[in-house]
Amino acid sequence: MLAMGASNNVVAHGTIMASDDPFDTIHGIPISYENVRVSIDVAIKPLAPLPFSVRDELLTVGEAVGSYVVWPKNLIILSQNEDLNKKHQSKGKKIEEVIGKMEVFYLEKFHSSKKWLEKYTAKLMVSNDTIDIHKESNIIGEDGIVNLMKSDIHEFCAMEEISTNCIVIYIRYLYGILKQNKLLDKFAFVDPNHIAYFVGSKEERARLLNKRL
8 A cells, every 4th residue: 555644644556566776767766765666556545646746747646547656665555554664673674575575466466466455345345435546538538536336346356247437447557558658649548438338329329439539
């Protein structure tokens, strides 16, 4: 979990990417010893500012979903709600060892992430809770907030038919990847809520799709 200002102000969930290069940079920003490279996976507070903004492109947590950014080590919280800088202090373990283990956890055992998501949903979300993720107008044509419900997450984890909200969030992730690799001019996305088979007539859906081309 990624926090801002204080360890109890969690703004996002992300993947830690360890690096042994003391001169490593992200978007021209030096990582340095006090920070670490993270990939923003889920924005809990999409309008929260990033600790290190990327020029005028990535300013908020919501804008950084799917992108790598620099994050302070002391604001990265383990799943047991322990501060990263204090974790294993009594056992003499270094922060880099903890980060390395978390990197392996995320990169080599993806199925464990799904189990974590299932546990998070079951224990911390009630039926009417939502995870709110910002979608900008330049992604699928309109600005707004996607409200991911507990049932949406359950369907995803159970590999059932997923909702259009899940598809929109995945589109948001793909947009971030394309933006990072400067490929936005080659692709375009459309809101699946506008072209689903149960929305309007075929002609109306075709017009909406053509509008995004």
